[in-house]
Amino acid sequence: MKKGYIILIIIAVIVIGIFSWFKGTYNSLVTLEEGVSAQWSNVENQYQRRTDLIPNLVNTVKGYAEHEQSTLDAVTSARAKATQMQINVDDLNEETLARLNAVQGELSSALSRLMAISENYPDLKANENFRDLQAQLEGTENRIAVERRKFNDTARGYNTAIRQFPRNILASMFGFEKKPYFEAESGAEQAPEVQF
């Protein structure tokens, strides 16, 4: 009789211990994953900010540089593609991120060509409205780089957490999947150039 009680108590303690470990680990993983989601939406917001900027920019340049129709068209079509490409954080994996990178990278290079040709038009360069847009574009590019870097940091923390023993058991049970990273890319995340 007495022995039965003791065994019961031991089992209860073990069950409670396991439960509280599960609860704590699971909740901390949920928190980390939510952090990744929040940071992902920050990245998307900055990409969105850039797409919102483009119609204004294209119209301003058009007024001064009519002969650059092909460059302007390239920006407009790259923008259209980028607008269609929205990734929900649940669908975020290596493959979808690579596609997003390709589309946004195309837009980046179309934009940098546009900014390069604008150098040839002194009137355009002197236009206050254009200079404001240029500053906004530069700021947005910088913001994109920052949010991508912060996303990588957040994702790295989460990925480390789900791969560590014994959390990895629980993570695989409940389907916590590894999040992909942004790769350093010319234009978006500038590698420091060496200066002497």
Add this chain to the structure above:
Amino acid sequence: MNKLTQHLKTVLAAFFLLLACMASAQEFPEPMQPRRLVNDFTGMFSPQETARLEQKLRRFNDTTSTQIAIAVVPSLHGYAPNDYAQRLAEQWGIGQQGKDNGILILLKPKTRDASGQVAITVGYGLEGVVPDAIASRIIRNEVIPAFQQGAYYAGIDRATTVLMQLTGGEFTAEQYARGGGNGIGWFLLPFFLIVFLAPLFRRRRGNYTADNRGSHGDFFPPFFFGGFGGSNSGGFGSFTSGSGTFGGFGGGSFGGGGASGEW
């Protein structure tokens, strides 16, 4: 003997680790000690100019909790000015945590073979009142023209004044873009009145409570007005006593908003 080489290895490893730490610290320097808002690592400003800027920015920090910091660094280590400014500001944590109300003005002085760089990076919480286009205009209209004539202090003084007006709600970005920015004296008037009247009140209260711990030493501030009428805000810094201590940066965060320019 074997033990000795072991020791030597440990020491060497520690040495290289230290070296590595120092290298990364040099790329993004730690804020100066004691804590201050104007961190001039190159001596671009004279001690008097630094003190004046420090006074001005510290007072603004005390009244609004918005931290406008200045960093002058000898090199950007190959980073773009905006990028470097954001990383440095984030590392220092300029502004208050949660409010993210910090601004960093980053300067890299002009040298014989490299142009000078300036960047204004704006914390998340101030992106609405200091949009990129406005930060760019401040650089183009206030900073660069003065800097090109070698008037570094004047350029930064003007830029900080405009930033204070924008973040203090005195001007909106639209008003500044339309060519505002001449009402500086009026903006500061309440400040001057408060500072002018505060000692009078304090003295009176001191009499009532008979608490006379050296309250005769209260400064009398009319010398203040000497600089007031001249340059728009140059006289601000002639204030040399009564400064509080600066508690350091509050852990604000930066998203990369702002602008940059070169001279």
